[in-house]
Amino acid sequence: MGSTLFTISVVLLSILVGIYQFSIKPKLDVFGVGRAVEPVGTRECVTVPDVQACEKIVLHQPTGILYLACSTPSSRTHWVPSMDQLNATGASFSDYVATYNPKNKRITRLEISNYNSYRGLSLHGMDVVPSSSNSKELFVYLINHRAPLGGREAPKVGADTSIEIFKTSTGSPKLVHQATIEDSLLISPNDVVGSPDGKSLYFTNDIGKKTGIARSLLEFWKPSSSIVYCDIERGCKYSASNMLGNNGITKGKNDTFYVANARAGQLRVMEVQADNTLVLTDVISTDRPIDNVSVDEDGVVWAAGFPKTFAMLEYMRNLAIPPPSSALKFAINTGPAAFYGEKFKVEKAFEDDGALVPGATTVVHDSLRGLLFFHGICAPWLTVCQYKK
């Protein structure tokens, strides 16, 4: 009898160890539990404190000017709909887009014109796209997390997110409103890729439901994240669904889309079809969850990676301890491994303990000028580093 119990205990224990080894430990490893942070590339950096809590930065490559979608760190601790932070009282609805010119170090807060909504701007993802008909003209696409209308409470119904399209031109201090996109498929919009005619876009829903703590846990079992295509005249439709952890999205020079998975360490490569659906062609695994992604002039994909995910999640509720940051680059593999099917080479190009770059959620590389830019959802400053290829 005793030995049967012993056998059963041993079997149960080995099952638990197995579950830990194969299912829980890999997740804890990806989330950075026990990971040591090793500084890389932190020597030649400066910080620019006049722009804060910029969720997304986009480089205008020809001029080297950076566009930033910014807020205030304290309002982020109350209002980040995708993180179930839905205290509309604490939200900022006077968020702004700024430009930063690294040449003269000038910051310009762009003035909003032709946008009369009293519902304001509460910013998150952004894209800035030169117009196909006039390269000096730029379309700016903004995810705008509005509070719900009619006295409805955000914790119950979620944010009433819209996508706002503005027009500007290089060097202009103004953003002129063009259109507001509202649609039932705007469930939990996160990031956006806009078209060069100012009339259509793709955006990620990071999750398939607007509210509920349980929605987050269920994701690993039944993923509900998606990508949606919208046309300002014809409305919105799904481009891809049942995905996990969609977050940052960006488009390469050809029609290749790159989509970060913020719940697992993965970059998804997708090709656009004639009907605006997206088909998965590659999945590149990384050792940490990644966030907002960008592509540089050489076609290299850059992603902000969280060395310590739990520290990052804590920072978004309590600004006391700045979490570490890193930048991963995904380059086309030209080495021998390409022969065995490894199309991309993943490399850690930057890592910091959080003192210089507190909780980066967005990284952009100016390959022509040798600069790396970092910002973060709650970060108190922009960080600009020299980067040699």
Ligand SMILES: *[C@@H]1O[C@H](CO)[C@@H](O)[C@H](O)[C@H]1NC(C)=O
């Ligand atoms: C919501 O934000 C307001 C304004 O910052 C704050 O006073 C209040 O305590 C917050 N409520 C919760 C539940 O955190």
Ligand SMILES: *[C@@H]1O[C@H](CO)[C@@H](O)[C@H](O)[C@H]1NC(C)=O
């Ligand atoms: C586009 O570029 C990416 C990266 O260079 C490559 O993997 C992909 O196959 C290209 N797609 C097409 C349709 O040419």
Ligand SMILES: CC(=O)N[C@H]1CO[C@H](CO)[C@@H](O)[C@@H]1O
């Ligand atoms: C635009 C975008 O992709 N934003 C994401 C960047 O990172 C933060 C922090 O994880 C996310 O909350 C955003 O959704």
